[in-house]
Amino acid sequence: MRDAWSPETYHRFQQERSRPFYDLCEMVRPRPVMRILDLGCGSGELTQYLHERLGACETIGLDASDNMLEKARALERKGLRFVKGQIELDPVAGEFDLIFSNAALQWAPEHEKILTIYAGKLRAGGQIAAQLPYNENSMFHAAARDVAQEFGGPLGGYVRHLEALAPEEYARLLFRLGFAEQEVLLRVYAHVLPSLDDVVEWYRGTLLTTYEARLDKETFERFVARYREVLGERFEDARPFFFPFPRILLWGSRRA
Numbered sequence: 527m528r529d530a531w532s533p534e535t536y537h538r539f540q541q542e543r544s545r546p547f548y549d550l551c552e553m554v555r556p557r558p559v560m561r562i563l564d565l566g567c568g569s570g571e572l573t574q575y576l577h578e579r580l581g582a583c584e585t586i587g588l589d590a591s592d593n594m595l596e597k598a599r600a601l602e603r604k605g606l607r608f609v610k611g612q613i614e615l616d617p618v619a620g621e622f623d624l625i626f627s628n629a630a631l632q633w634a635p636e637h638e639k640i641l642t643i644y645a646g647k648l649r650a651g652g653q654i655a656a657q658l659p660y661n662e663n664s665m666f667h668a669a670a671r672d673v674a675q676e677f678g679g680p681l682g683g684y685v686r687h688l689e690a691l692a693p694e695e696y697a698r699l700l701f702r703l704g705f706a707e708q709e710v711l712l713r714v715y716a717h718v719l720p721s722l723d724d725v726v727e728w729y730r731g732t733l734l735t736t737y738e739a740r741l742d743k744e745t746f747e748r749f750v751a752r753y754r755e756v757l758g759e760r761f762e763d764a765r766p767f768f769f770p771f772p773r774i775l776l777w778g779s780r781r782a
């Protein structure tokens with residue numbers, strides 16, 4: 527499978543995409559000399575911001591994409607480094623004061639298992655903070671699944687479903703895992719994009735990468751054209767285009 531993540535395509539909507547990141551940062555309680563693990567760190571700029579904002583002694587960004595890590599590694603400095611690996615395989619050893627993840631957990635399976643593993647890597651007083659989309663039921667995702675079924679042959683029947691539990695399930699899980707304090711929010715980000723076409727470009731940078739990784743270039747361009755067509759049938763092409771985006775923000779702190 528190809529690495530279809532592209533920092534350039536992903537950053538086209540950097541301002542909109544980073545808003546939830548800053549909201550998540552606000553939920554974290556700064557502590558002295560923190561050791562931080564950022565799961566699915568992407569191209570690393572936000573990891574660097576987190577590292578500096580918290581004055582951490584060590585921050586490790588973990589990501590599975592060479593394309594993203596190539597950018598991130600240019601940001602490495604004393605106390606900040608990036609490693610390759612899959613979130614679900616728990617490849618980074620040691621204990622942490624903060625396990626953080628912005629817009630990445632939705633790509634990793636079995637959240638109960640993942641949160642259990644990472645909760646076990648927290649020191650006393652350690653915190654977990656994660657943000658992930660909660661839009662599997664949106665018409666934009668339904669349209670992508672419908673197009674994926676039309677391309678069932680070249681995709682070998684693959685259809686992408688994003689991973690996310692219901693917000694209250696994360697709350698239950700944090701309680702069960704022994705987090706003494708927690709906050710779980712469902713927040714709808716009200717994005718205003720120039721047109722419906724920009725929604726296609728938005729998803730080209732995220733959701734559609736999983737199809738791009740499995741298709742040749744020409745077939746993927748046909749996939750995108752068909753996705754644009756289906757959205758055009760289901761939405762009015764209003765300009766600007768209102769693009770509401772529900773996201774879950776979760777935070778928990780272990781007893782000190």
Ligand SMILES: C[S@@+](CC[C@H](N)C(=O)[O-])C[C@H]1O[C@@H](n2cnc3c(N)ncnc32)[C@H](O)[C@@H]1O
Binds near residue numbers: 591627630
């Ligand atoms: C939407 S980007 C978010 C990047 C960054 N956290 C940010 O907020 O800008 C999602 C990132 O998760 C990474 N990713 C997806 N699945 C992963 C997995 N199973 N393990 C590790 N990284 C993964 C992708 O390579 C991508 O860089």
